[in-house]
Amino acid sequence: MNITRGKIKSAQKVVIYGPEGIGKSTFASQFPNPLFIDTEGSTKNLDVARMDKPTSWTMLKSQLEYIKSNPTVCKTVVIDTIDWAEQLCIDDICAKYGKKGIEDFGYGNGYVYEKEEFGRFLNSLEDLIDRGINVVLTAHAQLRKFSQPDEIGEYDRWELKLGKKTASQISPLVKEWADMVLFANYKTVAVATDKDGRKYKAQGGGRVMYTLHHPCWDAKNRHGLPEEMDFSYAGIAHIFNDVAPANNASAPQNPIPQPPKAEPVTQPVPQTTQIEKTPESVPLPTPQIQNDKSVNIPEGIPKALADLMRANGVDESEIRQAVFTQGHYPYDTPITNYDPRFINGCLVGAWNKVFEVIQSNRDLPF
Structure with a gap:
């Protein structure tokens, strides 16, 4: 206590x-x-x-x-x-x-x-x-x-x-x-x-x-x-002057050694880098990063789904492959032919799980 x-x-x-x-x-x-x-x-x-x-x-x-x-x-x-x-x-x-x-x-x-x-x-x-x-x-x-x-x-x-x-x-x-x-x-x-x-x-x-x-x-x-x-x-x-991370930040979980004692006292923010690899989150999109590769996003795909695809470098074929893997639609079915309720509720609403399936498919041999 x-x-x-x-x-x-x-x-x-x-x-x-x-x-x-x-x-x-x-x-x-x-x-x-x-x-x-x-x-x-x-x-x-x-x-x-x-x-x-x-x-x-x-x-x-x-x-x-x-x-x-x-x-x-x-x-x-x-x-x-x-x-x-x-x-x-x-x-x-x-x-x-x-x-x-x-x-x-x-x-x-x-x-x-x-x-x-x-x-x-x-x-x-x-x-x-x-x-x-x-x-x-x-x-x-x-x-x-x-x-x-x-x-x-x-x-x-x-x-x-x-x-x-x-x-x-x-x-x-x-x-x-x-x-x-x-x-x-x-x-x-x-x-x-x-x-x-x-x-x-x-x-x-x-x-x-x-x-x-x-x-x-x-x-x-x-x-x-x-x-x-x-x-x-x-x-x-x-x-907001000299604000340091709260005492309950996940420092005890940090396996990385503490920095040298000579670190300046006026720089508390670098302590937060100890938490960057916190394992509590599932692999999630990184929307701030612009992917170098161009992805195929045909016209007609709802903007909410297209934005998630673009932010994560997900190609249209990868969406169709993930949907086919889960048994929802045949692979050859265009995304524009999907039920809008399926797109909004399953693809956009459960994007984290969809992205996990896509990442798993990427690791499979073809």
């Missing part, structure tokens, strides 16, 4: 949300050495490092697995935005169970499946935190009528935009997971009135961010930040 005292330096889990166009992506780009997973294409005008836009839930998880296996590629992972990523999750669940929409499950079962899948997704992000990589989730905000049991009447409240019915399940998971929830908005500095004293026009001020809970929005932090701050990264930059 190990008992420790004092503060533990760790990478941070941050949620930044606000109305569209307020500058969430620009704000996130100022975090230490960020790498964007741009789910909605909002970073085209930013000079940042980014991975290919994920076109499926499987591709998004594969990109995170690549970063997890190569923790020196960045110090911050930015998923921009998490509400667009949620739609990938819903599409994946519907494809897996052969449903046209999340409502087709009936009795709210589809939302239960999504909550379970999203919970596993957030848990997987903890592996990045253990490797000293900050995780930033940006999200849009939505206004919703809200009423408290002990109050009369309703009022508008800003919330994470995670779907109308899923917000009651997914939004709490995201907020509980985060170390900081920052709400960015335009501050109303004055309300003009007419000669009779009636309010008729609000005048907007600068951009601000709120760090503590308020009846009209959700926010929190664990660093003693002021309740209201300018929407500027400079106000939180001190939190």
Whole structure:
């Protein structure tokens, strides 16, 4: 039984949300050495490092697995935005169970499946935190009528935009997971009135961010930040200085000898290279690497599958061979003739297993 005292330096889990166009992506780009997973294409005008836009839930998880296996590629992972990523999750669940929409499950079962899948997704992000990589989730905000049991009447409240019915399940998971929830908005500095004293026009001020809970929005932090701050990264930059990997990183499993004692103290990140060969992950795609060989991807193949094939150098014939090996379709059947439900549910939804079969076939003598 190990008992420790004092503060533990760790990478941070941050949620930044606000109305569209307020500058969430620009704000996130100022975090230490960020790498964007741009789910909605909002970073085209930013000079940042980014991975290919994920076109499926499987591709998004594969990109995170690549970063997890190569923790020196960045110090911050930015998923921009998490509400667009949620739609990938819903599409994946519907494809897996052969449903046209999340409502087709009936009795709210589809939302239960999504909550379970999203919970596993957030848990997987903890592996990045253990490797000293900050995780930033940006999200849009939505206004919703809200009423408290002990109050009369309703009022508008800003919330994470995670779907109308899923917000009651997914939004709490995201907020509980985060170390900081920052709400960015335009501050109303004055309300003009007419000669009779009636309010008729609000005048907007600068951009601000709120760090503590308020009846009209959700926010929190664990660093003693002021309740209201300018929407500027400079106000939180001190939190991310000299961040070292968490104490529970998988150092005891490391068979590699420790580096010499003369290693500079100001370079904690190289310690994370000890975990690059962690055996816990199955062979997964490496979407950031562009394969040298050109792969045959005929026109008509769904983009979600084509992106996974291209990212892993998988040829169209290898897909047909894997499908034939598993007894689903004859080898000569073109992929464009496959049932779309089979493509989305079995090939894209279970890509890790498909890729394992392809790798096994590559090792077979011909």
